[in-house]
Structures are given as C-alpha cells and as structure tokens.
Amino acid sequence: MDDHLIQVFSNVGMISFIALSAYVLLLTGEISFGQQAFFAISAYASGIATAMWGWAFWPGLVWGAAVAGAAAFLLAWPTLRMRGLYFAIGTLAFAEMVRLIFEIFRYQVEIEGELVGPDGSEGFRGIRYIFESDISATQYMLIIYLLLSAVLAFLFAIERTRLGAIFRMLGEDELLAEMQGVNRTYYKVMATVIAGVIAGIGGALYAHMNTYIEPKIFNVMLGVHSLAYGLIGGLGTAFGPLIGVGLDIGLLESTRIFTGYRMVVFGGLVALLLIFRPRGLLDEAAVHAIKSLWRRFLPAAQTQRSNNRAPD
Amino acid sequence: MVDFIQNTLDGIFIGSSYALLAIGFTLIFGVMRRLNLSYGPSIMLGVFAGTLLYIQLNAGLLVVGLATVVGAVLAGLYVERICFWAVRRGAALASMVSSFAIWMQLEEAVTIVFPDRTYPFPPLADFTLKLGPFWVRGEHLIMFICASLLTILLHLLLYRTRFGLAIRAVSENPTAAKFMGINTGLVVMFAFALASVIGGVAGYLIASTDQQVTPLFGLWATFKGLIAMTLGGMGSIPGAIAGGLLLGVIEAQSVWYLGTEYRDLVAYAVLFAFLVFRPGGLFAQKSAMQSRLAARRV
Numbered sequence A: 001m002d003d004h005l006i007q008v009f010s011n012v013g014m015i016s017f018i019a020l021s022a023y024v025l026l027l028t029g030e031i032s033f034g035q036q037a038f039f040a041i042s043a044y045a046s047g048i049a050t051a052m053w054g055w056a057f058w059p060g061l062v063w064g065a066a067v068a069g070a071a072a073f074l075l076a077w078p079t080l081r082m083r084g085l086y087f088a089i090g091t092l093a094f095a096e097m098v099r100l101i102f103e104i105f106r107y108q109v110e111i112e113g114e115l116v117g118p119d120g121s122e123g124f125r126g127i128r129y130i131f132e133s134d135i136s137a138t139q140y141m142l143i144i145y146l147l148l149s150a151v152l153a154f155l156f157a158i159e160r161t162r163l164g165a166i167f168r169m170l171g172e173d174e175l176l177a178e179m180q181g182v183n184r185t186y187y188k189v190m191a192t193v194i195a196g197v198i199a200g201i202g203g204a205l206y207a208h209m210n211t212y213i214e215p216k217i218f219n220v221m222l223g224v225h226s227l228a229y230g231l232i233g234g235l236g237t238a239f240g241p242l243i244g245v246g247l248d249i250g251l252l253e254s255t256r257i258f259t260g261y262r263m264v265v266f267g268g269l270v271a272l273l274l275i276f277r278p279r280g281l282l283d284e285a286a287v288h289a290i291k292s293l294w295r296r297f298l299p300a301a302q303t304q305r306s307n308n309r310a311p312d
Numbered sequence B: 001m002v003d004f005i006q007n008t009l010d011g012i013f014i015g016s017s018y019a020l021l022a023i024g025f026t027l028i029f030g031v032m033r034r035l036n037l038s039y040g041p042s043i044m045l046g047v048f049a050g051t052l053l054y055i056q057l058n059a060g061l062l063v064v065g066l067a068t069v070v071g072a073v074l075a076g077l078y079v080e081r082i083c084f085w086a087v088r089r090g091a092a093l094a095s096m097v098s099s100f101a102i103w104m105q106l107e108e109a110v111t112i113v114f115p116d117r118t119y120p121f122p123p124l125a126d127f128t129l130k131l132g133p134f135w136v137r138g139e140h141l142i143m144f145i146c147a148s149l150l151t152i153l154l155h156l157l158l159y160r161t162r163f164g165l166a167i168r169a170v171s172e173n174p175t176a177a178k179f180m181g182i183n184t185g186l187v188v189m190f191a192f193a194l195a196s197v198i199g200g201v202a203g204y205l206i207a208s209t210d211q212q213v214t215p216l217f218g219l220w221a222t223f224k225g226l227i228a229m230t231l232g233g234m235g236s237i238p239g240a241i242a243g244g245l246l247l248g249v250i251e252a253q254s255v256w257y258l259g260t261e262y263r264d265l266v267a268y269a270v271l272f273a274f275l276v277f278r279p280g281g282l283f284a285q286k287s288a289m290q291s292r293l294a295a296r297r298v
Helices: A001-028 A036-052 A056-081 A084-104 A137-160 A160-171 A172-181 A184-210 A220-233 A239-255 A262-276 A283-308 B004-032 B041-056 B061-085 B094-115 B138-160 B162-172 B174-179 B184-210 B217-232 B239-257 B260-277 B288-295
Strands: A109-111 A114-118 B128-131 B135-136
Touching: A001 A137, A001 A160, A001 A184, A001 A220, A001 A239, A036 A084, A036 A109, A036 A114, A036 A184, A036 A220, A056 A084, A056 A184, A056 B260, A084 A220, A084 B128, A084 B217, A084 B260, A109 A137, A137 A160, A160 A172, A160 B217, A172 A184, A184 B004, A220 A239, A220 A262, A220 B094, A239 A262, A239 B004, A239 B041, A239 B174, A239 B217, A262 B041, A262 B094, A262 B162, A262 B239, A283 B004, B004 B041, B004 B135, B004 B138, B004 B184, B004 B217, B004 B239, B041 B061, B041 B094, B041 B217, B061 B094, B061 B174, B061 B184, B094 B217, B135 B138, B138 B184, B138 B239, B162 B184, B174 B184, B217 B260, B239 B288
Parallel strands: none
Antiparallel strands: A109 A114, B128 B135
16 A cells, blocks of 8 residues: 555545544434544643653553543543533533643653653654654554454444443434433433544544644544534434545545645535435434345345255 | 622623524534534634725725635535534534644734734724713724524514524424434535624624634634533523523623632533533423434434
C-alpha cells in the first residue's frame, strides 16, 4: 500500500472511534455534541505520559483512555438531569469548555534541551514515541485496526446481551424502561463512561500518529461530524458509524474527486439521504431484515450440508 | 464601579444583537420543536450577498441591508424545504443532522465564491457619544435601537395580527392548530422566513459593527443564538431577549476582568450551570410546556 492510502485508512480508523462513541450515546437516546472532549482529553493525557513522563505507548494509551473515562464519569452526573436537546447543548458547552481550557493550559518540561509539553493555543509538539520506536506507518495502521476491531467486538457483544437491550430500551422510552425496573442512573452513567473510553482510545491514537495536537482540532465541528456519521450510516448496528466515516473521509476527502466543492456534494447527499432514510442507511429495520434473511439462508445451508452427509 | 457599569452598557448593546439571533432561533424552535443548526450559516449567506453588492457595485447602505435580508430569507427557505419540510414528522434528529449537512454546504459554497479570509462590510456610523462618565459607540447605539424597534414590531405582529395568532397556535399545539383549520405547513414556512428576516437584520448590524465578514460568521451566529436562547429558555421570546442581553453582559465583564481568552470559557460555564440548575432558563415557569417538549427525545 502506498503512503497516502495508509494515511487515509489510519484517519478513517481513528475518526471511527469518536463516531462509535457518539453512537453508543445515540443508542441510549442521547445526542451528544461533545464527544470530541474525551478525544482531546485522552490525546493530551497520553501525549503527556509518553512525551514528558517517558512512559511507553501502551501504558500511555491505557492512561489516556482511563482519564477520558474518568472525565466522562464526572460529566455523567450533572448531565443526568438533562434530556433531549438540553443534553445536546450541555455536552456542547462541556466540550467547548474543555477546548478553551486547553487553549490556556500550559505545562512544559525541558527534555534534551528543548521544552516539551502543551503550550496553550500553540499546541503540543513532540509526541514522538511512535516515530522514535521505529514503528512504521503500516504497523501503526494495524494497531489502529486491531483496537478498532476490539471495540467493535465489544459493542457487538453488548448488543447480544441484556445490556444492549437495556441501552436500546432507554433510548426508546426512558419512563417505560424505568417502570420495567431498569436503573436509569446506573445505565446512563455506564453508557457515558463507555462512550468516553472509546473516544479516549481514538484520541490517544490520534496524538501519537500526528505527533502534534492543538486545541482547535477538537472543536465542535469534530463532534457534530462524528454524530452525523452515525446517523448517515445508520443506528441499527455498530457498522453504521463506520460506513458514515468511510463515506466522508475515505471516499470524498481522500480521493479528491470533488476537490474544492466536496462539502457542497456531501452536504447535499446527506440531506437527501435523510429525507428518504431518517435513521440512516442501516437503520433498525434494515438490520432486522438482513438478520432474518441471514437466518433463512443459514439453516438451509446447514440442512443441505447434513443432507449431503446423510448417506455416510 | 464605573468600569462595571461601562461593561454592562457595552454588554447590553452587543447583547441586543445576540437577542435578535436568539429570537430567530426560538421562533423556529417554537413552531418546529426542532433545532436548526443552519440558522447562522443562512444569515452568513445573506451577509455575503450584501458584501458582494458592496464590493462589486459599491452599493449604498440600504441596498446592502436589503440584499442581506433577502439573501438570508432565501437561504432560510432553502433550509426549511430540505431539512424540515421534506424530512418526515417525528424524525427531529434527522432534521438536525440534515441542517448541519446544509450548513457545511452553504459554508463551502460561500468560500468558493469568497476565497479570502475576510471581506469589508460598510460601516453604519462612526461617532462616539459621551454620557456622563460613560462612552457609547455610535454603531452600538444604532444596533440597540434597531434591535428594540424590531422586537416591538415582532411583538405587534405576534400579538396583534391573525398571522401572529396562527404562529402562536402552532407553537402551542400543532395538532390542535391543524384541527382549527390552520395551514401548519404554511405557518412554519412563514415563521422560518420571519426568523430569517430577523436574522438578516441582526447579521447586517453585526457585520457593519465589525466592518468585516468571514465565512466563520455562520458558526459564530449559530452558537451565540443557541446559547442565548438556552439561557433565556427555549421557545420563549422574552427569554430570548433576556438571554441575549445576559450573554452580552457576561462576555463584556469577563473580557474586562479576566481577559479575552476567558470570554467564551465563562459564557459556556454559565450556560452549563444554567442547564444543570435551571434548565428552563431565566423564564422557567412561563415556558414549562416548551421545556417539557424540548426534553422529549429529539
């Protein structure tokens, strides 16, 4: 694969984390404009760990994701009272506060004669762990997709258990769910923390791939985009957000077919898509239809196999 | 103390334009129960239409203002048709994301025609008044007077005409309004146009105070309007006015006492605190119905 393609795939992978993070909250019926905050928090925390404290990459990544999860846990409590539009605006306010704090956050140490660390709006240079450890771009892309598969596997596992049912139930009708004995507080906080950690993994990966981060990368546009990806791809399955990211970054931004007026095309396409499929390409009904098709063909294949084997 | 009052005055003057943006937002929210993220960008389109006439033809203030308002209304109706009228009922989330998609579209369309970072916009007035120990900039004074006049006109329109009654009926209860023979689709469209007129005037006032425009104006206007509306209470017009003025004062004070880099931080912190402790906004009780509706799953 050539360098450009590797770069594209890596970007698609990293942005997928934040799209999945918004998707987890969409499952529970909450629209968040603020998942970029956890992406940012983890990018900074893991960058500080590897570039300034001399940690290795993996502990740095775990630390970043953990800090993002902790921040999500703290945010979950005040936002529990907010619903619908209020939640969306509350998370927006939180994320902008985080970004503006990073604009004035300075914490630098001298390493080998040069200052390293976050320098307010000047950004945070020199997160060079990957570069210095001779990890190639291809290897790093594999790391990204390894982690992405792990997150996807986790989300599919959730979907098959009671937890997934509870998340979707809360998304459908909170009051009804509570009447069925669902502890709303517990599961809402849990969903927020899961979403925070997922965004955090992406943030740590982002910081180490780019070696340089600055607060304005993590602006509200990133958050609204990641929310939109889930809705374009569909809310029925965790593949939905990936389709959204793939369409936007993978196809339009990278192939440069529509250089200069990409958003005119993409914006129009999304608006048209939402007229015909208001819950995305792979919405719940589509996923259900695919699953039942699958089930209809799968038993047939199995019976055929057993029929073939019958003469033995 | 003199400083504090001076800041409050400045804040109120600037805040009057935020109040206009918030009124536009709240009108749309009132009749649709949906968030139009593309509100700011459609105003931006109008402002650039004004700039185009100013740069190309050196048009006068009145023509530029008219072009701004017409541009904003056309863009607003485009957004209404695609993101709200065409997206089926009950899919509020789809409408919101769709309005975001159209935002991206409008913003890029403007940057294709206007590739530079900033463009000049004709100033309204260039004088400064001295009232006792306080200074008042001419543009600010005109901004405040225009905003007040527009609010009074809007009040008359909403409370003294049949059209206003229809808008209020639809925002109170769309189903009941429909049963009473109101063409809700048409009312929604007119409310959008009305909000765009208000937005266009606000955009014109802001751009001529800044004497320049950038494609980032859309983002700025959407978020100022959104914050001011939320502070005041979603769907309430007195709330939008109070919220806009409050936002202006908060910004002016935090710039003076803490520094420019704290301005937005303080504004967002206040917004967050409001959402936690007083989610209905300043006029919580009056708009209890509205906030209940807003709290429903979007």
